Amino acid sequence: MTEGAHPTHKVYYLVFLALVIGTVLTFVVAKIDLGFLNPIIALAIACTKATLVILFFMHVRYSSKLTMLTVAAGFFWLMILITLSLSDYLTRGVIKP
Amino acid sequence: MSNSQTTTTDHPALVHQFDDMVQQKEASTFGMWVFLLTEIMMFGGLFAAYLIYRLKYYDAFVAGSSSIDVTWGFINTLVLIGSSLTMALAVSAAQRGVRRQQQVFLVLTMVLGTVFLGVKAIEYKQKYDEHHIPGGFFQTFAPTDIAHDLVEKEGKTPEAASQIAERTQIFFCFYFAMTGLHALHMIMGLVLMTWLLVRAGHGEFGPQYYTPVELGGLYWHFVDIVWIYLFPLLYLINRTHGK
Numbered sequence: 341m342t343e344g345a346h347p348t349h350k351v352y353y354l355v356f357l358a359l360v361i362g363t364v365l366t367f368v369v370a371k372i373d374l375g376f377l378n379p380i381i382a383l384a385i386a387c388t389k390a391t392l393v394i395l396f397f398m399h400v401r402y403s404s405k406l407t408m409l410t411v412a413a414g415f416f417w418l419m420i421l422i423t424l425s426l427s428d429y430l431t432r433g434v435i436k437p
Numbered sequence: 438m439s440n441s442q443t444t445t446t447d448h449p450a451l452v453h454q455f456d457d458m459v460q461q462k463e464a465s466t467f468g469m470w471v472f473l474l475t476e477i478m479m480f481g482g483l484f485a486a487y488l489i490y491r492l493k494y495y496d497a498f499v500a501g502s503s504s505i506d507v508t509w510g511f512i513n514t515l516v517l518i519g520s521s522l523t524m525a526l527a528v529s530a531a532q533r534g535v536r537r538q539q540q541v542f543l544v545l546t547m548v549l550g551t552v553f554l555g556v557k558a559i560e561y562k563q564k565y566d567e568h569h570i571p572g573g574f575f576q577t578f579a580p581t582d583i584a585h586d587l588v589e590k591e592g593k594t595p596e597a598a599s600q601i602a603e604r605t606q607i608f609f610c611f612y613f614a615m616t617g618l619h620a621l622h623m624i625m626g627l628v629l630m631t632w633l634l635v636r637a638g639h640g641e642f643g644p645q646y647y648t649p650v651e652l653g654g655l656y657w658h659f660v661d662i663v664w665i666y667l668f669p670l671l672y673l674i675n676r677t678h679g680k
Contacts, residue, residue: 346528346529346532349526349529352522352525352526352529353522355522356518356519356521356522359518359521360515360518363511363514363515363518363668366668366669366673367507367511367673370669370673370676370677371676371677372677373677378675378677379669379674382669382670382673383669385669386665386666386668386669389665390662390665390666393521393658393661393662393665394658394662396525397521397522397524397525397654397658397661398654398655398658398659399651403466404463404466406463406467407466407467407470410467410470410471410474411470413474414470414473414474414477415477417474417477417478417481418477418478418481418484421481421482421485422481422484422485422488425485425488425489426488426489426492429489429492429493430492
């Protein structure tokens with residue numbers, strides 16, 4: 341039984357530990373001046389944490405392909421929203437009319 | 438497979454349009470995820486607007502973000518991650534049909550959720566005391582002065598500083614809208630947990646049927662994910678200067 345199966349409690353505790361470490365890391369790194377890398381690192385850690393929650397706490401790793409596709413579609417849509425909006429706002433004035 | 442089907446086609450929770458419990462659970466999970474996608478769209482709109490304004494008024498966003506006490510936000514992140522763990526354990530207990538554990542973990546999740554909202558109330562009170570609520574009385578007779586701090590610590594000219602201070606209202610609009618919408622979701626989550634707690638008390642959940650707890654868990658974890666993004670985006674825009 342692979343579909344609908346759930347991870348063991350050990351996996352839950354490990355994911356929890358990883359999430360705590362990620363939170364502390366975000367907090368510490370934010371105080372160090374890394375220039376433009378600061379927001380990138382903060383978002384990279386946040387994305388890693390979110391992925392862990394989705395895969396293990398929300399059981400997507402153990403779900404059917406339909407569920408996986410649904411989740412992927414949602415985040416793909418979010419990427420379209422952000423990428424296309426920013427590709428407009430970030431490039432305004434680059435090409436002079 | 439035929440063996441499991443005979444046991445799952447006569448469950449009292451099975452509604453007539455589904456063949457068996459497995460099919461019913463799959464349909465419910467799909468429906469819940471579609472609902473969560475609409476939630477991603479709602480929060481996604483706010484996140485996109487936040488990004489655009491952050492690029493446009495970066496100095497004001499830094500000034501506004503730095504005025505928030507980051508310790509409370511940090512504690513709240515840990516509290517919410519802890520509540521996600523207890524929620525995952527509650528789902529596991531429901532799947533195994535252990536009634537006592539379901540109740541304990543659901544109550545723990547609710548306690549942590551309430552702690553989160555309590556801390557949020559303290560933070561809102563701080564912003565209220567500092568006159569950082571956007572609107573007509575923003576910064577009027579305020580005990581803290583964002584413009585003054587910008588001149589003293591960042592070496593801005595008084596004109597530039599007062600303009601940046603005025604624009605921090607945009608940041609605070611996003612702060613209150615995003616954390617407010619998130620807090621509303623937490624309150625809905627607590628209502629959901631209460632309902633699950635009552636049903637768990639009746640012993641309704643077991644290996645054949647625990648879909649409501651599973652889907653309640655999906656909702657709770659989703660709210661946790663939103664906070665995972667809100668914490669760095671609102672509290673930690675640029676903390677490298679001073680505090």
